[in-house]
Amino acid sequence: MFGKPGVQWRLGLAALYLWVSGVVYTKDTSWTCPQPCQCNSRTLEANCSDCQFEVVPDGFPQDCRLLNLTHNDLKTLVSQQFKTLTQLLELDVSDNLLVMIEAEAFLGLRSLLTLRLARNRLRVIPAGAFNGLPQLKLLDIRDNLILVLLDFTFQDLAALLRVDTGRSDLVFVSPHAFAGLTNLRELNVDRCNLTAVPTEGLRPLSGLATLSLHGLGLTTLTNYSFRWLGNLKKLVISHWSVLETLEGNSLFGLNLTFLTVSNCNLSVVPYASLHHLVYLVHLDLSFNPIRYIRGNSLRDLLRLQEFHLVGGQLLRIDPRAFHGLARFKVLNVSGNLLKTLEEGVFSSVGSLGVLRLDDNPLACDCRLLWVLRRRVHLGFDRQPPVCTTEVRFEGWSFLDFAEVDLPGPFTCRRSRILNPKPQHVQIAEGYTVHLHCNAEGDPTPSISWLNPQRVQLSAFGRLQVLANGSLEVRYAQVRDSGTYICLASNAGGNDSIGVSLIVRGFSHSSRNSLLLNETQSFPFEVKTLVVAVTIGVLSFLCSVTICFIFMFLWSKGKGQYKHTATIEYVPRSAASTNNGGKGHVESSRFTMKLI
Structure with missing residues (x-):
């Protein structure tokens, strides 16, 4: 008894299908376009x-x-x-x-x-x-x-x-x-011949949110290049192969959340250009020849969550490099020259979610033990770090170490100074002295020096720390006297030693005595003076004699004729006596021989 409604339902569905098919067929036949174009009515x-x-x-x-x-x-x-x-x-x-x-x-x-x-x-x-x-x-x-x-x-x-x-x-x-x-929300400019960022041309784009500039040939990003783009959130600068400098105010006026400056020629992180970007979340400086990331230099980027520097030349990330960044989650520094990454680089590794250290020459020691212990909570994007400098574990992934083996190879040997006996050095004022300090450890310790006031000395100035760890004191002064501390430190621990320096100064009487001694060291020698005077007199006489001989030979070369000159003149007394009359005045003459 249920057969008839079922049949009716099927017949209705079939009728609907035929009607739709007819509509489509009619539409297909009426939807035509020029040949040989291919048209699709659906x-x-x-x-x-x-x-x-x-x-x-x-x-x-x-x-x-x-x-x-x-x-x-x-x-x-x-x-x-x-x-x-x-x-x-x-x-x-x-x-x-x-x-x-x-x-x-x-x-x-x-x-x-x-x-x-x-x-x-x-x-x-x-x-x-x-x-x-x-x-x-x-x-x-x-x-x-x-x-x-x-x-x-x-x-x-x-x-x-x-x-x-x-x-x-x-x-x-x-x-x-x-x-x-x-x-307009997005503008992409790619590989053209612009010689500068068209700052005034961009001025009407007050609502622009994304600006991508690829392949421009600029060496410097000048100040105030984007000053009219206050609503810009994403700026991408890539493949400016000769870009070396971002001037301090080059990003002035921007409130970016996303910034990329990649595939350029930056040798340092442009800290001065970045410090005002307090809303920045994502920073990408990949494929730049950057070697160091300084400590405490990114602390103004309070909202920064991701930092990418892939394919650079990073040798070191200083301690506290990402301090103050409470929201920091992603660090990608793969493809660099890093040997280690210390836990002290971050404010807290608790918020760190992704860490890319692959393709770096990592030394698997105690400095990277924190990474190994957090490997369950850290994401490596399926590219875990690999040991490369430890011979026993070369090529081992961080995921290859069992928990029971820890810390195992991830240990350090604390610093130890090789000449632990206190040193005493004396030197006279004005001279240069070197204070030596040698240390060993694994990893290799860094050497620093503290002056007697316990202030760390730098590699510049009159008192400077040399590359070999020695302290050079140039032109020593009395005030340089005191005990200097050599501090050797590595991840395993520190060691120190004191070096006493005494600079001997000169009193007023000793200075006079020294001057007297210096004078007496050069006595007056009569014999030397006589010889010097004699040589001088003989030289003078020889010069005069040569002059007379030359004049004589010159006069003889004129022949046998005697040249004379006769001068006739009137005496003054005779001229005065006969001045008023017309009498005859006798003149006088004399003859002169010309040589």
Whole structure:
């Protein structure tokens, strides 16, 4: 008695199926597009890729949602090229030969969300080219020949959220190029010829959240490069192969949560540029030739949770490097030159969740015992640390050691000074002295010196610690006298020894005595003086004699004629007597011989 309702239900279902099939069949037969394009009525997609079109064909269904025109020979998009496709959501014209887009080429695509124009030959995009795209969210213009982004190029794209540009010849971004993009959230610039960050060009993008700058050829990131981007949360700077410096205020004005400066040429962590980024959560400095991370230099990054420095040249991470970072969870320093990582690097290892130390020349001793004991709670991303410097356990993963074997090989031999007897050194004022201190231990101890006031001495100045652990006191002074402490320390323990230095000074009487002794050490020698005077007189006489001989020979060389001069004159007395008359005045003369 239940058969009839069951049959009726099956018949109804069959009728519904036939009706739906008929609708689909009718729709398939009416949904046509230009040949040789392939169209799909279910996805409302027209695929005209690689059809060798030189112009955009007509005849696409008005309800088309996706239009693929990639890998054709299109050179120009004329005005109102797609005006009938009012329901189109995505248009891809990538990989063509486009050299021109006329104004209002996309007018009518009021529903378009995605527009791709990548890998064409566009040199300029005229203002008005993007008119009529009120809903556009994504614009991709990568891999073109664009030289300049002109003012108001994107002014009609008020809904745009993301722009991908780059891998072009771009050299300049006009100050108003991005005007109108009030809702833009992401901008990607990749491998262009910009000579500086376009600070003024970025000014209209006050709402920008993500900025990616790849492959620029800048050596320095200058101060205030992003000062207008107060809402920026993520900044990615990568593959600037010659970038060496981030100036102190280069990130001024930013409140980042995510910062990447990777594949560059930074040799030090840019502490001065980072200290004001108190909201920073993720910091990535991978693939930079950074050698050290200093202690207490990142303490201002209170919210930092992740630090990545992969593939660098790290030799040491100083104690307290991540102190003050209570939320710190992830440290990735794989692929460096680290031999160890001490527990004192962190404020607390309790919050540490992921630690990547793989591909480092790790010395498996007591400094890494804390990692071994926390291996159950630490994640290694399936790349656990491996011992490389201990011969017995070379190649052993930290997961290969059994709990019952601990601490086993993970031990240290405390520092021991090899010359433990107290030393006494005396030296005269003004001389240089070296105070020696040798120590042994595993790992190799570090040597430091304390002056008599118990202040640690540095490797610079008149009193300096040398690379071999000795203390050099140059031009010793009386005030340098006292007991100096040599401290040898490693993870196993410390050892110390005192070295007494006495610098002998000079009193006033002793200084006078010293001057007198110095004078007496050079006595007056008469014999030496006589010899010196005699040599001087003889030299003078010889010079005079040579001069006379030369003059005599010169005069003899003039011949046998005697040259004379006769001078006639009137005596003054005779001239005065006859001055008033007209009498005769007799003159006088004399003759002079010229040699």
